Amino acid sequence: MIDTDSDAPLLRVDGVSRYFGERPACLDVSFDLWPGEVMGVVGESGSGKTTLLNCLSGRLRPDGGRILYGTRHQGAVDLYALGEAERRLLMRTDWGMVHQNPRDGLRMAVSAGANIGERLMAVGARHYGNIRQEAVDWLSRVEIDDARIDDLPRAFSGGMQQRLQIARNLVTKPRLVFMDEPTGGLDVSVQARLLDLLRGLVSRLDLSVVIVTHDLAVVRLLAHRLMVMRHGRVVETGLTDQVLDDPQHPYTQLLVSSVLQA
């Protein structure tokens, strides 16, 4: 649920640009993300959406602009004015990152339970029984049988791996989660289940989310707002259903009209 009474955005993105050589990968992107809000970023490959996500999530220093994050205790901080250690701490405690490929977000050589428990230990949990109980609890929340807790992720299907990655991210109760094509590599039937799960978790945990995808059906279901990118620039932005049902920019119109109806 969006908190309309809060008077400060959680994330304030102000004129962010990033170049690769001479070529701008994303150019002068600005927006505010409010607590509980889900922002979708769509565009085709090469539009700059993943570069933007990497800048926002503390992984890639922008060449221009600022990213302000409203911390729990210190108010708004400039993400890239923080020291490396502070930024890492923020990413570990307050944020989550769901990668398209679960292998990028999971540790494949340790058990499912340890994948979840490790994140808890990183924020200070020490009691083994509690950590294991929390892992069992989270497995069930992402619809994985807790009998699989000691199995390695590589023994899981793609859909299960993705759900495990989500559990690993959410167990530390982040306030802001970045998602990069979270349903990208999955079969359609598995996608539907994952989307429904994400939708429920996002609203129940009151998460703020920035989700990058090229799949308009995904943002229709998950995102409150939409940003359409092309050649590194934001060409259109607004309420998700308004952008999809009444697109204004020629590129958005092309994008929406190119979706095949099943």
Place this chain on the structure above:
Amino acid sequence: MSNLAIDAVGLGKSFHLHTQGDVEIDVFRGLAFQVRFGECVALHGPSGCGKSTLLRALYANYKVGEGNIKVRHRDDWVDMAAAEPRAILAVRRLTMGYVSQFLRVIPRVATLDIVAEPLRLRGIDEVAAVREASRMLARLNVPERLWRLAPATFSGGEQQRVNIARGFIADFPILLLDEPTAALDPVNRAIVAEMILEQKAAGKAIVGIFHDAEVRARVCDRIFEIEPFKVAA
């Protein structure tokens, strides 16, 4: 007028179809439209005159090019033509419901949960939300054996009733209805008409497109005629 629910002035809407030969379709211009609490207004006019477009614009599903759409939201006014997304979403959560012609089905989500969702989004607890959803579905004669299923395989009439249940459950002060009875049999049509009358009696503002003349005559206080757009000579 203190009793106004919607106060729209100077509305202009056109569609610029960039990908289809740059065609510009003008739908309406200079349109003024008001609705008071406790009344039901039917949008009327020939097919293609912009009834659905106006209804969608009121909900900010379509973007108007000109004008303001002020909507009474709690003790305030929100301009649906200009407000920030989160302000519009707050209006949709608390003030204004929209019943579309067709249900947008979410894969895997059960009928009961689809209907209960508007209450849940307002922070009403699970048990109470589901209880109210059951009551709505029962009233609309949706068979109980369907409640736990996702409505993808339901008939058109059943889907429409799920949609109506979802639209009416949250007791919105303002309701927008796009042909709410189109796919219904006479019995269910009468039930929906009764539900609209109850909402009106409870002081809600209702705007609708009603193809069915009988239903329209029964529930509507007045008709808002949309003139087909004329190109200036």
